[in-house]
Amino acid sequence: MPVPEDIAATLLAERLPLTAFFASVTRDFHLAEDVFQEMCVKAVARADSFETTAHLMNWARLTGKNRAIDILRALNGRYVGLSDEMLALLAEEWPEKSRAEAMQEALGQCITQITPNNREMLRLRYFERRNCSDVAAIMGRKIETVYQALARLHKTLGDCIRARLQTESAS
Amino acid sequence: MNDTDFLHLLMRHQDGTLTPDELAAFETAMRDDPAKRQLFAETQLRSMALHDRFRQEAFQSGCGFSRTSERKRFTWITRPITAMAAGLVIGLFSASIVWAISSPKATTERLFSLLNGSFDENRLERGFPHQLGFWSGDEAAIRDDQLCFIAPSSDSGDPTGRAISCDVFQLVDLRPLRHALSPEGDSVLELSADFRDGRAANTKPSVSFFGQLYLFSGDPASLHQKWPQSIPEALASGSAQVTTLGSDAKGVRTLNAKCLIPAQADFAVIQISARPNLRPAKLDQLSADNVKLTLKNQPTLPVRIVQR
Numbered sequence: 001m002p003v004p005e006d007i008a009a010t011l012l013a014e015r016l017p018l019t020a021f022f023a024s025v026t027r028d029f030h031l032a033e034d035v036f037q038e039m040c041v042k043a044v045a046r047a048d049s050f051e052t053t054a055h056l057m058n059w060a061r062l063t064g065k066n067r068a069i070d071i072l073r074a075l076n077g078r079y080v081g082l083s084d085e086m087l088a089l090l091a092e093e094w095p096e097k098s099r100a101e102a103m104q105e106a107l108g109q110c111i112t113q114i115t116p117n118n119r120e121m122l123r124l125r126y127f128e129r130r131n132c133s134d135v136a137a138i139m140g141r142k143i144e145t146v147y148q149a150l151a152r153l154h155k156t157l158g159d160c161i162r163a164r165l166q167t168e169s170a171s
Numbered sequence: 172m173n174d175t176d177f178l179h180l181l182m183r184h185q186d187g188t189l190t191p192d193e194l195a196a197f198e199t200a201m202r203d204d205p206a207k208r209q210l211f212a213e214t215q216l217r218s219m220a221l222h223d224r225f226r227q228e229a230f231q232s233g234c235g236f237s238r239t240s241e242r243k244r245f246t247w248i249t250r251p252i253t254a255m256a257a258g259l260v261i262g263l264f265s266a267s268i269v270w271a272i273s274s275p276k277a278t279t280e281r282l283f284s285l286l287n288g289s290f291d292e293n294r295l296e297r298g299f300p301h302q303l304g305f306w307s308g309d310e311a312a313i314r315d316d317q318l319c320f321i322a323p324s325s326d327s328g329d330p331t332g333r334a335i336s337c338d339v340f341q342l343v344d345l346r347p348l349r350h351a352l353s354p355e356g357d358s359v360l361e362l363s364a365d366f367r368d369g370r371a372a373n374t375k376p377s378v379s380f381f382g383q384l385y386l387f388s389g390d391p392a393s394l395h396q397k398w399p400q401s402i403p404e405a406l407a408s409g410s411a412q413v414t415t416l417g418s419d420a421k422g423v424r425t426l427n428a429k430c431l432i433p434a435q436a437d438f439a440v441i442q443i444s445a446r447p448n449l450r451p452a453k454l455d456q457l458s459a460d461n462v463k464l465t466l467k468n469q470p471t472l473p474v475r476i477v478q479r
Contacts (some may be wrong), residue, residue: 016219016220016223020212020218020220023215023219029222030222055337072422076414081194086202089201089208093205093209094322095212095216099216100220103217103219104224107217122225126221128409131187131412138403140400147179147182147183151175151178151181154181155174155175157217158210158217166416
């Protein structure tokens with residue numbers, strides 16, 4: 001049975017994958033972090049109920065997902081998004097800490113290879129909480145162009161990250 | 172569905188603009204293909220990592236924090252004070268991890284350089300403001316001490332652009348504040364505004380209200396000539412939004428947008444907006460009130476997670 005400090009350590013180590021999962025529900029990365037904070041406090045408060053780390057992680061994903069849906073219902077009056085069944089399926093296969101850390105490291109290299117304009121688009125979208133309509137207005141583009149550009153950027157970054165990880169594992 | 176089409180749908184899912192049919196197709200693609208689920212998870216993870224990276228950059232440049240060369244050693248998180256309390260709870264139990272919370276000497280100061288935030292005075296002009304200290308923007312009116320949004324217009328600096336939202340602005344001088352800014356560079360400007368959707372419950376289209384602030388250096392009187400093209404030149408910005416479908420039990424919604432204040436910021440553009448999510452649409456019974464600007468020193472996080 002994990003003790004409270006193990007629970008805190010595990011959740012903090014898994015912060016990126018967990019918040020990324022919560023963001024699949026909230027579609028807002030700042031809100032996903034708030035969900036993570038609330039879930040951490042709940043987890044520590046009920047430390048004696050977790051039998052294993054796997055149990056803790058399953059509980060964390062489920063609790064965070066439910067809290068995220070509650071917040072959206074409170075904010076918008078309803079939840080529109082991925083179904084419970086799909087979220088459960090995704091949760092079973094969701095990446096954990098080791099993959100997230102390797103990806104973050106490679107991302108740091110790959111992001112230096114994109115143009116300043118594309119970097120600004122990513123910053124507006126993922127840091128400044130701009131929706132794509134706002135990004136389009138700010139950058140003087142059509143919204144469909146922004147969707148296409150973001151999709152292309154994710155593909156470029158994903159390919160670059162995979163290539164770097166493969167090179168690292170081969171060496 | 173190929174990966175390119177899937178990623179395009181995923182970008183629209185992140186943006187919340189998938190139709191029910193598109194959402195169903197998106198789910199079917201993932202249900203039928205484990206590779207699509209993996210692509211979804213990888214993209215979500217990468218998006219969150221991008222969010223983290225840009226935030227770290229903002230704090231490192233804004234607060235003068237130096238980046239450690241030991242990777243994975245420090246993580247910076249921005250959190251409101253309420254969340255810092257939550258961090259403390261965990262920190263109390265943690266032996267191998269310390270949540271070091273910087274001294275909580277938060278100070279808050281209401282700024283009265285934003286004028287007529289309660290809309291007591293019936294002065295409202297059209298177009299992007301040319302000078303400091305009054306409200307000006309798209310078609311709107313001040314009635315019963317509230318700002319009533321009437322119609323979206325295209326921006327004066329881009330008259331051929333689409334009329335997406337009804338925007339009202341005020342330029343606020345920040346230079347008198349310089350003496351009050353935290354020497355650590357972590358002073359935060361917070362915009363707060365109340366928005367009311369007075370339509371009957373579940374009225375369509377939905378409307379998104381926005382509170383936004385942009386910080387610039389230079390001459391505020393010339394900004395109208397190239398707004399909104401000048402937005403990328405902002406030194407810092409913050410935004411908050413809420414979407415409503417008529418009145419509900421929550422009543423008035425208060426939005427808070429905040430951003431760090433760079434030392435060289437001379438003025439702020441305060442923008443409050445109502446955007447119908449189906450156009451064209453008449454803006455009816457949509458209003459704003461109690462617009463406030465607050466300077467906070469050390470109001471956010473600095474929670475440093477140190478892995479020992």
